Amino acid sequence: MTFAKLFGAAALCLVPLGGTAQNISEDDVRALVLQTIRENPAIVVEALQLLELQQQEAQAESAKATLAQQRDLLENDPNAPVIGNADGDVTLVEFFDYNCPYCRSAKTELDALLAADPDVRVVMREWPVLGEGSVFAARAALASREQGLYEPFHNALMTMDGRAEEQSVMRVAASVGLDVDQLRRDMDAPDISEHLQTSSALGRALGFTGTPSFVIGDNLAPGMIRSDQMATLVDLARTAGD
Structure with a gap:
């Protein structure tokens, strides 16, 4: 009304x-x-x-x-990178942007959760919402899958100094051992555009207005959350699945 x-x-x-x-x-x-x-x-x-x-x-x-x-797409999209325990009993989905300072803080919290709970599976949804640099970084990160270096590249981008822009992203790519020429070629692959479009559609349909945002079981957690809050939601999802 x-x-x-x-x-x-x-x-x-x-x-x-x-x-x-x-x-x-x-x-x-x-x-x-x-x-x-x-x-x-x-x-x-x-x-x-x-x-x-x-x-x-x-x-x-x-x-x-x-x-x-969209549960199956959120948790089992073959076009979304997975970190943590690929066979974990609880799936956490994170929507993030490399230029989001809260996402960088959330990475520290997520690392703490994964260190404390080895049975958590994390689906990474690249959702660049903070400009062209964010889009370039997301495309580069997704392209790094072709060289088997997504996770180390992701970690390096999340801990880099300054903004993620074309020059800084490529500098970080070289530092983790990526072939930057191949990376540039792979960045234009259709599956990368599909991932970004799906992330945007899912994020907005779930009511998220920015990053970071999380889906853990039946709970939505928009915004920055601590590792203990993540753990609580993981426990709820685990209990619900028993």
């Missing part, structure tokens, strides 16, 4: 007992709305809060439906 409809409904409740809704014009409704606001300014805040709650509930239901419908 929109803000205007909320107030329209409220205004109709103010029609005198002798009148009917059919006798009320649009101008009358507007006048009643303005009168209601002037006499009860707090109703504006209440209406906005109600509208926000309704939107949040609708978004949560939409995200829940997306999670149920």
Whole structure:
């Protein structure tokens, strides 16, 4: 329900007992709305809060439906890199951007989780949302799979100094042993574009507005979370799967 409809409904409740809704014009409704606001300014805040709650509930239901419908794609997409234990009993999906400072912090937390729990499988969803440098880095990282160096390259990009841009990304690529000429050729592969498009579609359908964002079992965790919070969600997913 929109803000205007909320107030329209409220205004109709103010029609005198002798009148009917059919006798009320649009101008009358507007006048009643303005009168209601002037006499009860707090109703504006209440209406906005109600509208926000309704939107949040609708978004949560939409995200829940997306999670149920896209579970297999989220957890088993053959075009998404996997780190951690490939045979782990719980899958964590991370949406991230190499130029996101919170993603870099989240990497430290994720490393701590993987060190403490060897049965976690992590699906990496490259979601470059912070400019051309982020897109270049994501394409390069995905292309590094052809040389079997995705994880070390990913780790190096996440811990590099400064922004990920073409020059800095290629410098890091060379430092981890990648053939940069092959890397450039592989960056234009159709499966890389497909991965990025799928990440964007999934992220938005799940209601994520930025990075990092996580899917762990039936729980969505937008934003930066600590390793202990990750562990709690992993335990919930593990219990639900028993």
